[in-house]
Amino acid sequence: xxxDEKVKNIMEWxxxxxxxxxxxxxxxxxxxxGAVRTPFNKQNVVKLISNVLRKDENKKILLSYLTxxxxxxxxxxxxxxxxxxxxxxxFFNSESVYEKLANLEDRLIIxxxxxxxxxxxxxxxxxxxxxxxxxxAGPGVLFKNAVHVQKDESVSLISQEFIAALLxxxxxxxxxxxxxxxxxxxxxxxxxxIFGENRI
Numbered sequence: 001x002x003x004d005e006k007v008k009n010i011m012e013w014x015x016x017x018x019x020x021x022x023x024x025x026x027x028x029x030x031x032x033x034g035a036v037r038t039p040f041n042k043q044n045v046v047k048l049i050s051n052v053l054r055k056d057e058n059k060k061i062l063l064s065y066l067t068x069x070x071x072x073x074x075x076x077x078x079x080x081x082x083x084x085x086x087x088x089x090x091f092f093n094s095e096s097v098y099e100k101l102a103n104l105e106d107r108l109i110i111x112x113x114x115x116x117x118x119x120x121x122x123x124x125x126x127x128x129x130x131x132x133x134x135x136x137a138g139p140g141v142l143f144k145n146a147v148h149v150q151k152d153e154s155v156s157l158i159s160q161e162f163i164a165a166l167l168x169x170x171x172x173x174x175x176x177x178x179x180x181x182x183x184x185x186x187x188x189x190x191x192x193x194i195f196g197e198n199r200i
Contacts, residue, residue: 006127009124009127009130010050010127010128012113012124012127013111013124013126013127013128014043014046014047014050016111016112016113017046017049017108017111018042018043018046025042025045027106028049028106028108029045029049031106031107032049032052032108033045033048033049033052049108050128053108053126053128053129054128059129059132062107062108062109062129063129063132063133063136065107066109066136069100070100070103070104070109071136071137071141072092072141072142073088073092073097073100073101073104073110074104074109074110074125074133074136074137075137075138075139075141075142076088076091076092076142077110077123077124077125078125078133078134078137078138079138079139079142080194081196082115082120082122083122083123083124084120084121084122084123085097085098085101085121085123086193087193087194088101088123090190090193090194091194101123108126108128109125109126109129109133110123110124110125110126111123111124111126112124125137
C-alpha cells in the first residue's frame with residue numbers, strides 16, 4: 001500500500017506531538033481542547049486535536065493571528081534545508097527568534113522532530129495547515145525587493161528561493177564581503193551552516 005506524502009507528514013506530526021513531555025503536551029491540549037480528564041491516552045487526544053485543525057474555520061482563526069515576524073520565521077523554516085533553531089538564529093541574527101519560535105510551536109504551526117541522519121532537532125511546518133500557510137509564507141516575504149529571476153529549465157544550479165534567502169541574509173547581516181568580493185570567513189561559515197557547504 002502506497003501512503004500519500006501528505007498523509008505520511010501528518011502521521012509524523014502526530015507522532016512528534018505525542019512524544020512531547022506530558023507537561024508541555026497538557027498545555028497544548030488545554031489551548032485547543034480545554035479541560036481534559038486525566039489520565040488520558042495521548043494518541044486519542046492527538047486525533048482530537050487533528051480533527052480541530054481539519055476544520056476550515058479553525059484554520060482561518062489560527063492564521064488570522066499570524067504576525068509579520070511569524071510569517072518570516074515560517075518562510076525561513078520552509079526554505080532552509082534541514083532547518084533547526086540554530087540555523088534560524090544564524091539566519092535572522094537575533095536572540096528573539098527563539099521566543100518567537102517557541103510561540104509558533106505552542107500554537108502548533110511549527111513542530112520539531114529528531115533528524116534520522118544525526119541528533120539535530122529539525123523544524124517543520126504543521127502539515128495540517130501547510131497548504132494554507134503556503135499562501136502567506138515564502139521567499140518573497142524574507143526579501144520583498146528581490147529581483148525576479150526568469151526561470152530557465154535548462155539551468156537548475158540554484159533556485160529562486162535560495163537566491164531570495166541569500167539576499168535576505170546579506171540584507172540583515174550588513175557587511176558580509178571582503179574588498180575582493182569574496183565572503184568573510186564568519187559569513188561563509190554561517191551561510192554554509194544554514195544552506196550547506198556545497199552551495200556556498
